[in-house]
Amino acid sequence: MVGVGIIDRGNLERGEMEIKLWWSDKIKCPETMGAATNFFQAMIKRLIVGEIRYGPAKKEQKYMTRLRLELNEYKKKGNMEQLINIANYALLESMAPENGKFHFDSAVESVTRGKV
Secondary structure (H helix, E strand, O other), X not given: OOEEEEEXXXXXXXXXXXXXXXXXXXXXXXXXXXXXXXHHHHHHHHHHHHHHHHOOOOHHHOHHHHHHHHHHHHHHHOOHHHHHHHHHHHHXXXXXXXXXXOOOOOOOOOOOOOOO
């Protein structure tokens, strides 16, 4: 079982919170989880700064447009910072969708599986 949980460490004065990732002991993937943990932490830091600067997610911010621009820049330069931005824009798009067809369907077929 793989999961994510939020643990309130009780230090409300400093506003600290810990997000704990867990997975089955049968799954041996320490390198993947270490990299994922670092990536998630980088995402969270940038989301916090963004919320302080710009407030909560808003449709007017056009996150899908921003995601496409970041993806184009990543293709040119290969900077991991763009990958973090892409991930954050994907999350923000799910919170304040620019796409008028936004919905969730977990049964959708992958457009890349077996093709790349």
